[in-house]
Amino acid sequence: MAKYDTKKIEPKWQKYWEKNKIFEAKDFSEKEKFYCLIEFPYPSGEGLHVGHPRSYTALDIIARKKRMEGFNVLYPIGWDAFGLPAENYAIKTGIHPRKATQKNIKNFKRQLKSLGIAFDWSREINTTDPEYYKWTQWMFLKFYEQGLAYKKKMPINWCVTCKIGLANEEVVDGRCERCGGEVEKREKEQWMIRITEYAERLLNDLDSVDYLDKIAKLQLDWIGRSEGAEVIFSLAGEAEGEIRIFTTRPDTLFGATYMVVAPEHEIIQNMESRIENLEEVKAYIKKSKSKSDLDRTDLAKEKTGVELRGVKAINPVNEKEMPIWAADYVLPSYGTGAIMAVPAHDERDWEFAKKYELPVVEVVEGGNIKKEAYVGDGVLVNSDFLNGLIVPDAIKTIIDWLESHDCGSYEVNYKLRDWVFSRQRYWGEPIPIINCKKCGHVPVPERDLPVVLPEVKKYQPTDTGESPLAAIKKWVEVKCPECGGKAERETDTMPNWAGSSWYYLRYTDPHNKNMFADYEKLKYWMPVDWYNGGMEHTTLHLLYSRFWNKFLFNQMLVPTDEPYRKRTSHGLILAEGGEKMSKSRGNVVNPDDVVGEYGADVFRTYEMFMGPFDQPVAWDTKGIEGVNRFLNKVWTVFSRQIEMIQWYEDQGAEPAYTPQSDSEFRQGEPVRAKEDELVRELHRTIKKVTEDIDSMRFNTAVAAMMTFLNSVTSAAEESGPEGRVWYYLDRDDIRDFIKILSPFAPHLCEELWSMLGREESIFETPWPGYNPELVALEEIELVLQINGKVRDKIKTPADISEDEAKALALASEKIQKHLAGKKPKKIIFVGGKLVNIVI
Numbered sequence: 001m002a003k004y005d006t007k008k009i010e011p012k013w014q015k016y017w018e019k020n021k022i023f024e025a026k027d028f029s030e031k032e033k034f035y036c037l038i039e040f041p042y043p044s045g046e047g048l049h050v051g052h053p054r055s056y057t058a059l060d061i062i063a064r065k066k067r068m069e070g071f072n073v074l075y076p077i078g079w080d081a082f083g084l085p086a087e088n089y090a091i092k093t094g095i096h097p098r099k100a101t102q103k104n105i106k107n108f109k110r111q112l113k114s115l116g117i118a119f120d121w122s123r124e125i126n127t128t129d130p131e132y133y134k135w136t137q138w139m140f141l142k143f144y145e146q147g148l149a150y151k152k153k154m155p156i157n158w159c160v161t162c163k164i165g166l167a168n169e170e171v172v173d174g175r176c177e178r179c180g181g182e183v184e185k186r187e188k189e190q191w192m193i194r195i196t197e198y199a200e201r202l203l204n205d206l207d208s209v210d211y212l213d214k215i216a217k218l219q220l221d222w223i224g225r226s227e228g229a230e231v232i233f234s235l236a237g238e239a240e241g242e243i244r245i246f247t248t249r250p251d252t253l254f255g256a257t258y259m260v261v262a263p264e265h266e267i268i269q270n271m272e273s274r275i276e277n278l279e280e281v282k283a284y285i286k287k288s289k290s291k292s293d294l295d296r297t298d299l300a301k302e303k304t305g306v307e308l309r310g311v312k313a314i315n316p317v318n319e320k321e322m323p324i325w326a327a328d329y330v331l332p333s334y335g336t337g338a339i340m341a342v343p344a345h346d347e348r349d350w351e352f353a354k355k356y357e358l359p360v361v362e363v364v365e366g367g368n369i370k371k372e373a374y375v376g377d378g379v380l381v382n383s384d385f386l387n388g389l390i391v392p393d394a395i396k397t398i399i400d401w402l403e404s405h406d407c408g409s410y411e412v413n414y415k416l417r418d419w420v421f422s423r424q425r426y427w428g429e430p431i432p433i434i435n436c437k438k439c440g441h442v443p444v445p446e447r448d449l450p451v452v453l454p455e456v457k458k459y460q461p462t463d464t465g466e467s468p469l470a471a472i473k474k475w476v477e478v479k480c481p482e483c484g485g486k487a488e489r490e491t492d493t494m495p496n497w498a499g500s501s502w503y504y505l506r507y508t509d510p511h512n513k514n515m516f517a518d519y520e521k522l523k524y525w526m527p528v529d530w531y532n533g534g535m536e537h538t539t540l541h542l543l544y545s546r547f548w549n550k551f552l553f554n555q556m557l558v559p560t561d562e563p564y565r566k567r568t569s570h571g572l573i574l575a576e577g578g579e580k581m582s583k584s585r586g587n588v589v590n591p592d593d594v595v596g597e598y599g600a601d602v603f604r605t606y607e608m609f610m611g612p613f614d615q616p617v618a619w620d621t622k623g624i625e626g627v628n629r630f631l632n633k634v635w636t637v638f639s640r641q642i643e644m645i646q647w648y649e650d651q652g653a654e655p656a657y658t659p660q661s662d663s664e665f666r667q668g669e670p671v672r673a674k675e676d677e678l679v680r681e682l683h684r685t686i687k688k689v690t691e692d693i694d695s696m697r698f699n700t701a702v703a704a705m706m707t708f709l710n711s712v713t714s715a716a717e718e719s720g721p722e723g724r725v726w727y728y729l730d731r732d733d734i735r736d737f738i739k740i741l742s743p744f745a746p747h748l749c750e751e752l753w754s755m756l757g758r759e760e761s762i763f764e765t766p767w768p769g770y771n772p773e774l775v776a777l778e779e780i781e782l783v784l785q786i787n788g789k790v791r792d793k794i795k796t797p798a799d800i801s802e803d804e805a806k807a808l809a810l811a812s813e814k815i816q817k818h819l820a821g822k823k824p825k826k827i828i829f830v831g832g833k834l835v836n837i838v839i
């Protein structure tokens with residue numbers, strides 16, 4: 001018998017699959033399509049992380065099974081290759097990000113191929129390829145044409161020491177990730193994309209897709225829809241102007257005792273001449289600049305603020321004058337950037353009022369506002385015409401009142417903000433706009449796309465906050481496409497999220513030179529049937545790409561409103577012991593080492609076996625040893641059985657039968673010994689693996705196959721004299737078992753398959769069915785007790801009914817003996833387990 005040699009088997013089948021194009025998807029095939037997608041990786045210099053293959057193997061298993069079930073499967077791969085690490089590496093070494101990226105891709109590709117993942121490599125894409133980002137730019141211009149891309153002053157993170165703008169991920173605990181220096185907010189004109197216009201649709205259409213509950217909920221929370229009212233407060237005395245606030249609790253208007261505006265609010269600038277303590281206010285504004293939004297709104301953090309002395313607002317319901325404060329717990333970017341404070345019924349307002357000794361007026365009964373804010377429901381008090389109403393009714397009444405008095409209206413608010421689409425960086429798609437003094441922002445004409453990233457000498461962002469592109473005069477200075485006059489290119493580049501917002505479309509037609517994808521191909525392939533990715537991408541990437549697709553759908557450029565029919569997520573892989581895997585901790589497991597030691601099939605199967613797929617799980621060397629033993633045993637048992645079958649066939653014996661004893665064997669009329677039990681177990685295993693794959697319970701699928709293999713070997717051990725090899729499964733049974741294992745351990749199974757004398761790839765053959773009768777016939781040992789003491793055990797079908805089980809129990813001789821004529825008081829049945837007779 002040949003040895004299980006992964007170093008020989010695995011490359012052999014990888015080459016075979018590639019040469020025979022087994023995993024290439026066919027456009028417009030008659031078969032039903034199935035589009036499987038994983039989040040394409042960023043090709044980092046560190047190479048593949050063991051976390052990547054968890055997602056890729058899972059969908060590989062699904063893709064391979066779907067193919068065997070007769071679908072035309074598309075399972076593509078590509079590279080999301082713009083981004084900071086390559087750029088920072090360039091800043092350090094001077095090596096062009098393109099070069100570094102190419103090298104990293106080469107390494108990733110080698111690693112992925114060594115894992116035997118059934119990607120359709122003919123559709124490989126790369127977001128940094130000008131042929132690709134030409135279309136990213138083209139789509140940006142569509143947004144611009146439709147008024148969804150606009151420029152606006154926005155705060156950016158500015159490192160005071162490095163004098164450069166930082167991406168959010170470069171700000172760690174409010175400090176610059178590179179130098180540890182102070183980071184402040186600076187205003188800069190940025191390109192924005194109006195995703196908020198789609199907020200309602202992004203929310204409502206969650207009903208039409210099949211996302212894991214926790215994923216849908218995160219999307220929902222991120223969009224953050226709130227219903228309430230906008231209320232207008234005029235300023236007291238001579239002061240011109242008003243303060244608009246958003247509240248979800250307009251019913252508490254009579255309990256509002258002061259106003260709070262964000263330190264960034266324009267009212268402060270407008271009122272400068274009236275504010276008596278302007279110095280103090282300005283000092284406060286400066287201090288709050290360095291805080292993150294999270295720090296500002298955290299309930300646990302101490303609230304701070306400063307009163308704007310000299311200006312007051314008027315409460316429209318009772319004409320009372322209210323002080324106005326600036327405090328950073330009010331964010332400039334939510335609602336209107338200002339609130340009415342109702343300390344009796346809002347926790348943050350309550351704390352703030354206590355600290356600064358502001359009045360607290362109860363307007364909803366039910367709590368103890370001396371001790372804490374009462375946020376619950378109840379009956380309105382101290383509220384004039386609202387008195388006696390319960391909260392929901394009071395909300396309706398007050399909104400009517402506000403609307404009829406022209407000082408407010410019903411309002412829906414979203415947490416979702418417009419998408420900041422500018423980066424002052426080099427390694428991204430140039431924004432295809434030309435800025436002309438006369439004509440304003442002029443789109444680069446379509447025929448001039450792509451706007452290719454020029455070569456630069458220095459990748460460092462400039463100390464004016466502009467992208468390094470701004471320093472390349474030759475590239476920046478162009479003629480205005482409209483008036484022909486002197487103009488300048490936009491030097492901002494797009495964020496990392498741009499290219500990944502539409503890549504799933506490009507896979508349907510990756511080599512198209514005339515369009516981002518042919519509409520007919522999109523119609524055939526879209527939507528993606530199953531998309532798996534990390535929980536960390538649930539809010540940004542998932543939302544951006546849904547939005548992007550919806551926009552293209554509106555433009556009639558894509559055929560479906562939603563890009564992904566189904567979305568699932570995998571848990572993280574942690575280091576042995578449960579810590580996060582990281583270079584600095586020195587606990588990173590390198591996939592190359594695992595493949596080198598155990599082979600790809602063990603690696604893949606282990607990653608599926610290590611724990612529930614959607615949960616975080618720690619790497620465990622013992623666990624991988626267990627899987628290694630399992631696959632080695634599969635090899636030993638089945639290659640031996642196949643050899644045996646071959647031997648019997650060569651003898652002219654009927655291969656479907658197994659000799660029960662030496663004498664039978666000699667007579668040439670063997671009887672198959674354990675057929676019923678083993679075959680039944682095989683069918684149960686097929687059913688379980690089939691269902692488990694569909695619901696991503698890969699770990700229990702592997703466990704079931706392990707159990708089955710144990711049954712096969714123990715059946716062999718129980719029979720026949722020592723040293724003899726018996727077989728209990730016929731060719732068809734072996735074939736079926738190899739098939740259900742094949743998506744997990746494709747190389748090993750393909751090898752066993754070829755040993756069975758089959759010419760085609762196992763992945764071109766149908767997925768095995770199971771015989772429902774055999775599955776239903778499962779037998780269990782039913783425990784029979786009297787007063788909780790075990791008195792007998794009998795074999796019954798697993799699905800035995802309560803009545804039948806009770807009857808059988810009472811019929812048992814041993815039970816009868818112990819009952820000794822006594823009448824049972826009660827008989828308890830636990831389905832599939834036991835009958836307990838109480839006397």
Ligand code: ANZ
Pocket residue numbers: 225226246247248249252329330331332333334335336337338339340341342344345346413
């Ligand atoms: C008065 C009030 C009384 C409020 C009350 C709550 C309870 P959600 O549900 O998250 O939309 N708010 C409004 N704009 C804000 C901003 N820019 N920064 C910080 N807080 C802001 O929350 C809406 C509530 O959050 C609003 O309703 C407002 O406080 C506050 F008994 O207004 B409420």
Ligand code: ZN
Pocket residue numbers: 436437438439440480481482483484485487
């Ligand atoms: Zn012009």
